[in-house]
Amino acid sequence: MKKITPNPPCSDQSGTDIFCIAQHIDPETLLVQACETLASLNAITTDLAFEFDGALRHKLLATQQLSVLGELLVTRALDILVPTADSEAAGRTASQH
Template identity: 45%
Template structure:
């Protein structure tokens, strides 16, 4: 019998319980910064449509970075107010 859907992939990485929201956001920001640097470096080695596509990915990463920074700033204000 053939299954209608495949098994979900096995997770290789997990996030440990008990890590503060601020620490998670800092790690998220560092990961996004690394992804942005990698995509920009690679994009500048390409030409034409592929370069434009990868620069689009870099822009999406940058937007995610701005959102993460805004959330991180909000966490700092909430913690200070409490």
């Protein structure tokens, strides 16, 4: 007797992809997930940095700053792609200066 598999794997998988992003995910969702991932990296790196001293701490804090920069870039791209009332107000304020 053949047992039915409840969630069989896709037959078109090559076997080399461990992690993949579904093709149908919209850009807004991808950017939101990237932003949240970078925010998590920021928090983890900051917490870890305060457990060390010296050069290692400096490297971790530099990594934290890079993750913040990446988060800012993704947030700005998201604001351009999907403007909100807050992002439009911030854009008007910045253009007045």
